[in-house]
Amino acid sequence: MKTKIVVVAGHPDPQSFCSALSDAYMEGASGSGAEVRKIDLSRIRFDPNLRFGYRQRTELEEELIEAQKWIRWADHLVFVYPTWWGAMPAVLKGFIDRVFLPGFAFKYRKDSLLWDKLLTGKSAHLIVTMDTPIWYNRWIYRRAGIQVMKRNILQFCGISPVRVTELSPVKPSTEELRRKWLDRAKRLGAKAAGIK
Incomplete structure (x- = not known):
């Protein structure tokens, strides 16, 4: 059976380097036999705000319903995004707030502090760009934004393992280095096409 992969391109600019990394990853995966789908957050339109929190249901836009369908379908999820102010861009956070809902990604148990992880059986990979040097992000910032995405969001929902690839610093990088990063993606x- 082919590995089913969903790539979430989490940069709001369709001409970004993250978009190019997403396409390179997809090319490698599909070229090695995986079935690949892309959720491009620079192209879909949705309200990123969970308007009522969990007090009242906020109806999902068609594109978010479609995103949930592809996430259910996938064996492996890939998130490609930049680090801004130590964390993911607002569009990616809004996507997670709206899509990774109770009943879809997790479910709290009645009268319990425990919860059911509804996305168990899937793995993930974060490909994260930044301008902060990797060593500084690791030792000074303790990879705070990456830990939120890995532990507090994906693993909370049962997605494991979650691997991380950090590419930095992007702003002063040469064309040659960017080509190497694209080859790496x-x-x-x-x-990943052979992970199943």
């Missing part, structure tokens, strides 16, 4: 996609 393509290799990661090819490798």
